[in-house]
Amino acid sequence: MGFVRKYIFSTDHKVIGIQYIVTAIIMAFAGGGLAGLIRLQLSNPDGAIVSPETYLSLVTMHGTIMVFFVVSLGLVSGLGNFLIPLHVGARDMAYPLLNMLSYWTVVPACILMLLSFLAEGGAAAAGWTMYPPLSAVADSVPGSGMGTTLWLLSMALFIVSFTMGSLNFVATILNMRAPGLSMMRLPIVLWTYFISSILGLLSFPALTAAAIMLLFDRHLGTSFFLPAGMVFADHVLPNQGGTPLLFQHLFWFLGHPEVYVLVLPAIGVAFDVVATFTRRPPLGYRTTVYSLLLIAFLSMIVWAHHMFVTGMDPRVGKYFSVATVLITAPFGVLGVNLLLSLWKARMRFTVPMMFALGLISAIGAGGLGGLYLGTQTSDVYFHETYFVVGHFHLMIGTVTLLGTFAALYYWFPKMFGRHMSTALGKIHFWVTYPGMVAIFIMMHYQGLGGMLRRSYDPSVYDYNTPNLVLRLPITVIAFVVLAAQLVFVWNFFKSSIWGEKAPANPWDSASIEWQAASPPPHGNWGEAIPAVHRWPYDYRLPGASEEYLPQTTERA
Amino acid sequence: MSDATLQSDLAQQERARRTNEVTVLAVLAVVTMLFAAFTASYLIRRTGTDWGHIQLPSLVWVTTVVLALSSGTLELARKGRRGGWLGMTLALGLTFVVLQVLAWQSLAADGVFAASHPHSAFYYMLTGVHAVHVIGGIGALLVATKRPTFVGLCALYWHFVGLVWVWVLLVLKFL
Numbered sequence A: 001m002g003f004v005r006k007y008i009f010s011t012d013h014k015v016i017g018i019q020y021i022v023t024a025i026i027m028a029f030a031g032g033g034l035a036g037l038i039r040l041q042l043s044n045p046d047g048a049i050v051s052p053e054t055y056l057s058l059v060t061m062h063g064t065i066m067v068f069f070v071v072s073l074g075l076v077s078g079l080g081n082f083l084i085p086l087h088v089g090a091r092d093m094a095y096p097l098l099n100m101l102s103y104w105t106v107v108p109a110c111i112l113m114l115l116s117f118l119a120e121g122g123a124a125a126a127g128w129t130m131y132p133p134l135s136a137v138a139d140s141v142p143g144s145g146m147g148t149t150l151w152l153l154s155m156a157l158f159i160v161s162f163t164m165g166s167l168n169f170v171a172t173i174l175n176m177r178a179p180g181l182s183m184m185r186l187p188i189v190l191w192t193y194f195i196s197s198i199l200g201l202l203s204f205p206a207l208t209a210a211a212i213m214l215l216f217d218r219h220l221g222t223s224f225f226l227p228a229g230m231v232f233a234d235h236v237l238p239n240q241g242g243t244p245l246l247f248q249h250l251f252w253f254l255g256h257p258e259v260y261v262l263v264l265p266a267i268g269v270a271f272d273v274v275a276t277f278t279r280r281p282p283l284g285y286r287t288t289v290y291s292l293l294l295i296a297f298l299s300m301i302v303w304a305h306h307m308f309v310t311g312m313d314p315r316v317g318k319y320f321s322v323a324t325v326l327i328t329a330p331f332g333v334l335g336v337n338l339l340l341s342l343w344k345a346r347m348r349f350t351v352p353m354m355f356a357l358g359l360i361s362a363i364g365a366g367g368l369g370g371l372y373l374g375t376q377t378s379d380v381y382f383h384e385t386y387f388v389v390g391h392f393h394l395m396i397g398t399v400t401l402l403g404t405f406a407a408l409y410y411w412f413p414k415m416f417g418r419h420m421s422t423a424l425g426k427i428h429f430w431v432t433y434p435g436m437v438a439i440f441i442m443m444h445y446q447g448l449g450g451m452l453r454r455s456y457d458p459s460v461y462d463y464n465t466p467n468l469v470l471r472l473p474i475t476v477i478a479f480v481v482l483a484a485q486l487v488f489v490w491n492f493f494k495s496s497i498w499g500e501k502a503p504a505n506p507w508d509s510a511s512i513e514w515q516a517a518s519p520p521p522h523g524n525w526g527e528a529i530p531a532v533h534r535w536p537y538d539y540r541l542p543g544a545s546e547e548y549l550p551q552t553t554e555r556a
Numbered sequence B: 001m002s003d004a005t006l007q008s009d010l011a012q013q014e015r016a017r018r019t020n021e022v023t024v025l026a027v028l029a030v031v032t033m034l035f036a037a038f039t040a041s042y043l044i045r046r047t048g049t050d051w052g053h054i055q056l057p058s059l060v061w062v063t064t065v066v067l068a069l070s071s072g073t074l075e076l077a078r079k080g081r082r083g084g085w086l087g088m089t090l091a092l093g094l095t096f097v098v099l100q101v102l103a104w105q106s107l108a109a110d111g112v113f114a115a116s117h118p119h120s121a122f123y124y125m126l127t128g129v130h131a132v133h134v135i136g137g138i139g140a141l142l143v144a145t146k147r148p149t150f151v152g153l154c155a156l157y158w159h160f161v162g163l164v165w166v167w168v169l170l171v172l173k174f175l
C-alpha cells in the first residue's frame, strides 16, 4: 500500500478514526481561540476588542464549531470509528469505503465553516441555533450574507457525512459482531455509540428539512419562516404568513437529541474506564442499557423545553416540562449506577480514571442546573441568561470533553502502541477539571443575577454591576484552561512518536479490543476472528485462576 | 473448494446480505423522518393567513403512473427476469425525473414560482427533494445492473420512494 492509500485516502477504520480525532483537534484550536476572544471582549472594562457584529459572529462560530466539529468529530465519529470494529471483534466497519467517504465529506465542511470568516460581512452571526429572521434575511446583519450561506453549505455536508457515519456504526454493531458476542455482551460504551448513532439518524433529518426551507427563504424568496411586516434596512420585506417558530421546532427536534448524541458516548466511556480501574463490573448492566434506551426515546419528545418563552400554550409547555423532568429518572439510574460502581472500590488512579471521575461529577453538577431549566416557571427567568450558558457548558462542554480525554488517554496505547506521559496527563487534568467546573459554575451565578447571554457588553446595564465582579476571574481561568490544552496536544503528538512503548493490554482490561496487537494491524485480528465467550467485565471472579478473564476466555 | 470454506463463504454472503438490509432499512427510516418533518411544517404553515391551494400541474398524474409502472417492472426484474426489466425500470425512472422537470416548467410558464405562494413553495420543494431521492435510486439501480444481489434491496428502496411520492401528492392535494 502506498502512503496515500495508507494514511490519506485510507479505508482502515483505525486510520480514519485518528484522522477524525486530529481534525477535531485542529478545529478545537479555532473553537477554543474563539472562546478566548469572547472572554477578552466580555471582560474588557472599557472600549471594544471587536465590534458588536463581530462579537455575534464569534459566539455563533464558537458554538457551531465546538458542538459539530470538535465534540461530534472527536468523541462520536473519531473514537467511534476507532473503537467499534475492535469492540465487536470485526476486521473493519461494515462499509469501509463509505467510511472513507464520510471523512472526506467532513473535511470540506470544516474548510467551508472556517472560510466563512473571510466572507464579506464576516461569519454567520445568528447564533449556533441559526434562528430566522436573522438567518433568513441576507441583509439583516452583515454575517447573514455570504457567511450564513457558507454556514448552511458546511452544515449540509456535515449532516451528509454524519449520516453516512451513523449508518456504518449501526450496521457494524448489529451485523459484524464476532461469534458469541451477543448484544448483551457488548460493553456499555458500545451501547452508547449504538444508541447515539440511531438518535443522530432519526433527528438530523429535521435540521435538514429546516435548512432546505431556510435556503428557499434566502434564495428563492419564499416565506416559510418570515411573517408579514418585517422591516430590515429601511424597507418592508414582501414576505408574509411564515413563522420563525417553525424553525425553532425543527431545530430543537435535532438540537436536543444532538446533545444526547454527544453526552451518551462520554457516559459510556466513564462506565468502561471505571470498570477497568475498579477491577469489577459496573453496577446494573441491564438497568443501564434500558435506561439508555429510555433516555434516547425521551430525548426525542422534549425538544420544546428550549422554547418555553415563545408564547406557547401553557398546557403544551406543561407537557414538555413534565416529559423533561421525566428524563431525570433514567438519568438518575445512570448516575446512581456510576456512583455505586465506585462505592468502596479499590481504585487505580490512572489519568483516564481521573478524567472519568471528573466527568461523573460534572454530570451531577450539570444535571442539577437542568432541573431548574426544565421547569417551565423557573426557566422563564433563566432563559437567555448565563445560567443556561453555564448549564450547557457543564454538559456538552465539560462532560463530553472530559469523556473524550478519558477515552484518549485510555485507548491511546491501542492506537499507537505507546503510552502518553502520565505526568503531563496529570497536569492536564488538574488544570482542566477544576478550571472548567469553576468557569461554568461562576457563569451560573452571573445567570442568577440576570446577566444575558449573546450580549456584547453587559456593563451597559446597571443591574449587571454585581455580576461583573466575576467576569475577570472567569476570563483568567478560561485562559489557563485553554493553555493547559496545549499540554494535552503536545503530549498526544509527542507520545504518538516518542512515547514509552506499551504492551498490548497495559491496563489489564478484560474487554476484547485489548486482545488485538497494539497498534492493531490492518484487519485487526491476524488469522482468525476471535470467538467471544463472556461479557467484558469478568474481574476478580470467585474461583477463577486469573485476576481477570478476557472476553475470549472459554467458559469452564 | 472444501466443504468448510464453502460453508463459511455462504455464511459471509448471508451476513453481507443482512448487513445491507439493515442499512437500507435505516436509510428508509432517515427518509421517513425527513418527510415527516416536511409534513409537520406543512401542517403548521397551512394555518397561515395567506394559505390557499394552487392548481397542481396535470403532468403529476402522468408521473404517478410512470413511477407506479417502474415499481412493477422492478418487481419483474426481482422475480428473476432480470434481462430487460431492469433497463426498463431505469428508463421509467429517468422519464419520471424529466417529466417532473417539465411539470415545474409548466407551472413557471403560468407564472407560478416558489415565491408566488406558500403552497407553490411546498410544491417545488417537496417534488424537488423527492426527485433527488429518485435520482439516488437510479444510481443504486445502475450499481444493481452489475451486482444482481442488489436488485432486491434496490426494490425495497424504490417502492418506498414510490410510496413517498404518493404521500407527497396526497399532502399537496388534500391538506
Ligand code: HEM
Pocket (backbone or CB within 6 Å): A035, A036, A038, A039, A059, A060, A062, A063, A064, A066, A067, A071, A126, A127, A128, A129, A389, A393, A396, A397, A398, A401, A439, A452, A453, A454, A455, A456, A478, A481, A482
Ligand atoms: C474553556 C472553554 C470555553 C469557554 C471559556 C467558553 C465560553 C463561552 C461563552 C462565554 C459563551 C457565551 C457567549 C455569549 O452568549 O455571549 C459561549 C457560548 C457557547 N459555547 Fe462555549 N466556551 C468554552 C467551551 C465550549 C465547549 C467545549 C463547547 C462544546 C460543545 C461550547 C459550546 C458553546 C455553545 C453551543 C455556545 C452558544 C453559542 C450561541 O449562543 O449561539 N463551548 N461559550
